[in-house]
Structure formats: C-alpha cells, structure tokens
Amino acid sequence: MRQVIRKWFWAWEFDKEEQWLNDMAAQGKALVSARYCTYEFEDSAPGEYAVRLEMLEHAPDSSQGQQYIAFVEETGAEYIGKVMKWVYFRKKTADGPFELHGDNATRIKHLGGIIRLLKPLMALNVGVGVYNLCIGIGLNSVVNVLCACMSAAVAWLLYKGVVKLNEKKQRLEKEAQLFE
Amino acid sequence: MGTINTALTEAVYYILLSLMEPLHGYGIMQNVEELSGGRLHLAAGTLYGAISTMQEKGWITALDGAADSRKKEYVITDIGREVLRAEYARLKELVENGRAVLEKEETGV
Known part of the structure; x- marks a missing residue:
C-alpha cells in the first residue's frame, strides 16, 4: 500500500530529514518518491532499505548531475527523486552499508555547498526587507512593512541555519586535523 | 606531474591499490572492502x-568501454603507481619508527 506524507524540513535539517526517512524505512515504509514537502512510501519489510540524501554541486538534470546519479546507482543504490539540487537514494540494507559521505573531507565539502546556497538567499531577504521597509515608511504602506517583517523573519531563519551548519562544519574541520 | 609530499587518505591509497587491475566503481568498492x-x-x-580528482591529476584513467555500457572502468597510470609507491614508503617509515619507539618502551631497553 502507498502512503503520502506531507512534511517540511529546512535545508539545514537534512540530517533530521534523512533520519526520519530511515525511521520510516525501519517501520516498513520505504520511500518511493520525494517532491516538495511530499514524500511517498510503499510497504516493505521493516529495515529493508537505507535512505540517503544529499545536495549536489550541479543540478541533478545537468550532465554532471546525471553522471553522479548513474555512478551511485552503479553501486547498487536506487535513485528516488530530486527536490531542486537535493537528490534521494535508497539501497537494500542486505546489500551492505550505504553512505554517500564516508569521510570528513566530503562531509565538509557538502556542508560548504549548502552554506554557499543559503548565504545569498539570506542576503536577498535582507535586501528585500530593507527595500520594503523604506517603501513602507515612505509611502506609509502597511503591506510593505508587513512584507519587510516577513523577509526579516526568513532572513533570521536562514541566518540561524547557516550558523548551525557552520558550527557543524567547524567541528568536522577540527576533527579532520586528527582523523580522516 | 602530480607528485606528492603529503599523506594520501586511506580511501585514495586503497583505490590506487585496487586499480592495479581495471575496475568499475562498484568493483572498486568491493575490492577495497576485501583488501581491508x-x-x-x-x-x-x-x-x-x-x-574525479585522481583522474584530473592523471593518477588513474578511464578505459574506453563498450558503447552500450554505462559502467566506466578505471585503471592506475604510471604517475599513479609512483604516487602509490611513495605512499607505501611513507607508511613503511611510519610503521618502522613506531615499532622502534614502542618496542623500546615495551622491553624497557
């Protein structure tokens, strides 16, 4: 039986998202498709699959993205789908461990890529917020002031996300001085 | 040439060892697991x-596969062999120095 669940995760919560998808797989709900905030599951044996997700450097539809997806599939994993630059894979647990980033260097690179994506979005929201605030004050427009508040809230959330990811990246960088 | 004076990662060392014979991605994974x-x-x-990085550095190269094959095979190059031997010598030095110091401590001599 198929089951659709709508759930929202921020980009910096990908660990939490991955954990949730694996918890579902452990309960016998294997991921079959992933779209914006929408996950589809099918019944499977509990723990039959392990799920991994990652943000690619290139768009999943680009030749580099397709090459990478084909490479991961070649290792026995199944490509489930994409949401923007994020791709989802699953692999049968009976076929051995499934990791996409097994060492600190690639984990650090992955986190760096997400941070580089979030920073311009944060700057854009600050810019839009300031612009709307100026217009709102100048024209006495409540709508613009409200838009400015919304942009500020999104920018603040993105800032918190970037801080969280940076802390994680720094922890890994410290560890990388001692271990691979 | 991409000669090195720093340590290779464990993964790179084992990948180079695996590619003494041509292998595709999954074959490398299996071989590394077996070797270790x-x-x-x-x-x-x-x-x-x-x-990707080792190909850029010329340590390994992709072989021309069958046109209908999606699986690319890779093999070590001469530069790769040189890098591997240099790393092997470095690892031997590490082990020998470790042995000299630790065995001295154990025997108390």
Missing part, C-alpha cells in the same frame, strides 16, 4: 570525488 578485511567501506560520494 571488511574494515573499510567506501561511501559512493567519497569514491566519486576521489575518482
């Missing part, structure tokens, strides 16, 4: 990144 007695399991993303 099941201790080291390469993550797909790590392997992909390492293969």
